[in-house]
Amino acid sequence: MPSALETPLSGNLLLRALRVPDRALLEPHLELKPYRRGEVLFEAGVDVSHISFPLGPCVAALVIGLQDGRAVETATVGHEGAIGGVVSQGLLPAFSRAVVQVPGSVLRVEAAVLQQIKQTSPGLRNLMTRYSDCLLAQVLQSVACNASHTIEARCSRWLLSLQDRLGSEVLPITHEVLAELLGVQRSYLTRTLRTLQEQGLIQVRRGRIIIESRPLMEAAACECHGAVKRHFETVLGAVYNASGTLVSLRPVPAEGPPMSQAV
């Protein structure tokens, strides 16, 4: 199986950013697991047994369930990151649920094993800490965003960030689901999307939304999209191609004395 993982492993940018020896430590413990849309990686309140690195197009969301039955998205994680005990270091009960939004596979490792390996690998430790900080940044920005930006702007932001992760203009999502994630009314979201379509930003199809003009979308979206992206750049050295898609992270540098910082 290790040989079969050779290719998949490069489908996650965090794993790809690791140096070869660190990757070698992790590789024997990685398990490939496919997920369908809507599948749950872990439930809120349950101990997180594994940490998962989404591959290729796979995108999951951290979701908070509310008493009235709604379930609002708090963070999106794709092939640029990891999900499950990233901050809690595993083995603490999860506060949120993790749900697959775009189907695909993940590479996962037992939380305890990852902790073990981190002990011996400063590079891995450093990388995971940096990613944690980016995840937090994303969430912090969303708090402010949800408090102050219009649904049109938030919706645009969300679509852009999905495109960043997928690298495709065709975003497989229904109004229903997107409205739930944003915590807004479905009928109003439909109207909003219609407006965006009339302005030539997107095309609306059944079950998918097609980005027509990324520049216009970026103008319609709030600053939050850019702010988070910039933090990914400075902290993880994220690299984006011309069309805004996230293509790689800065490789973890070789160990040196001044590395003690982000242990």
Added chain:
Amino acid sequence: MPSALETPLSGNLLLRALRVPDRALLEPHLELKPYRRGEVLFEAGVDVSHISFPLGPCVAALVIGLQDGRAVETATVGHEGAIGGVVSQGLLPAFSRAVVQVPGSVLRVEAAVLQQIKQTSPGLRNLMTRYSDCLLAQVLQSVACNASHTIEARCSRWLLSLQDRLGSEVLPITHEVLAELLGVQRSYLTRTLRTLQEQGLIQVRRGRIIIESRPLMEAAACECHGAVKRHFETVLGAVYNASGTLVSLRPVPAEGPPMSQAV
């Protein structure tokens, strides 16, 4: 000065939860620093040099500044926690600004020094990891909260969480400031507070809000307040007194073999 710190140190619940030897490691490096209302602990984009443990009534907020000049609160930190590079482990640029809402003192330590001590103290490491998880939980819940709850509910939640930290019914805050933190219109917040007052939940005074009936407040607030509180209980063993005030955290247990979890 170490002797002068003897008492202050117990004014922060995280520090108080540490075992004596761990505390001893930290103590010589702690510096007492007073802050006034509105003072900035660190700015967004700047490297965080220190990590601060608020004492007694001191409360700070993580704030995201928006392009239109507004500055919305994303998290509140009082004597139950710490602020500055908690997740990023210091020495990464801060994503948010930290502003003092209720004046008081903090004990602070250089980020690099704290990292150093963590290397040798599993207890401290474990505690900080748990606190990080609680901080994230608080922020995750706020994303969902801001997306779906009314201003009245959010305002009530906020007042309750300040009371938890202060342990007093008199909350020193103006409508102006609270409206900004919640990301809402000042005039509408005044109306909301008026409504709460007419229902006997609070009393409104110039520059302060007095909680009249905590039970009624809890009914008016959204579930988010309770959800975060419960996570603090399970993860940090937070203990609340009859009137809802946070009084202590579970002491860090003695080291044992099964401790490897939250390294």
Added chain:
DNA sequence: GGCTGTCTGTACACAAGTGCACAGATGCTC
């Protein structure tokens, strides 16, 4: 005790978003 700056109360026109209901379109399955 009067002045002054800040904070609070309220009014009003308006925009944004909800909640619900139902018609119509689309894609998939058999």
Added chain:
DNA sequence: GAGCATCTGTGCACTTGTGTACAGACAGCC
């Protein structure tokens, strides 16, 4: 290629919250 479940479009009454403006109240200061 007909049927069906799901998704999308739209209408309408209503609530929540914005934006702006201004009057009055409070507390601290000299």
